[in-house]
Amino acid sequence: MMTELKEKLAENKTLSRLERERFIAMFKAMGNPIRYEMMEYMLKFPGCNTTNIVDHLPIAQATVSQHLKVLKESGLVSGELEGPATCYCLNDENVNWFKETVQRIF
Amino acid sequence: MMTELKEKLAENKTLSRLERERFIAMFKAMGNPIRYEMMEYMLKFPGCNTTNIVDHLPIAQATVSQHLKVLKESGLVSGELEGPATCYCLNDENVNWFKETVQRIF
């Protein structure tokens, strides 16, 4: 019956309204070349801070901050204060949920 | 050695410039609520035509057609002429590539 449950979950192609909104927000967040690059950078350098990201990209600090906000709001990225800086990482839990949901839905 | 190759491919987190562009275009395409709904609809009703989709959505035919173009250009969706109508389906090959790439990259 554990197996049956797993199969049921694996086949279930519906999301609650909030899950669906989050799922779409994640697609939207990654559907921008700058933000996609940021995701790749954080994957490569977990714990990097805003300055690292700004140095790595051809855009102004204010714009980086704006993009980080979109990524954070989608749930894909987490930032935690470390002294005067903020360290950014992929939010593993939410990224895994995204990956599982992609497999499940399509 | 087949196993090693598989592992190598599974771990490879880089995409060519064109693959990367397509990957981002797919995220962008699905990052819109109307287009996401269209994807779900085509998943549920493969081979549906534009009229079916128009009837299912709260937007004008011209707008549906525009969104379908975005989905087609991303590679996620294929349309083939069937008489005077166009039948739409998810492009399984490309959707599977997307799913595999999501697993591989993140």
Next chain:
DNA sequence: AACATATATCGTATATTTACGATATATAAG
């Protein structure tokens, strides 16, 4: 408290996306 450093937010210009009605195109039927 004053200062330096790191990041976020504000205001705003520009670019892109979204949506529509009108119109063009393309196929099948008569």
Next chain:
DNA sequence: CTTATATATCGTAAATATACGATATATGTT
């Protein structure tokens, strides 16, 4: 070849996203 039906494209208005400089906030240091 005219008509009906299905879809795509055009032109355009309105909404949203992107980018920037200027400024605010927040933390650690002196």
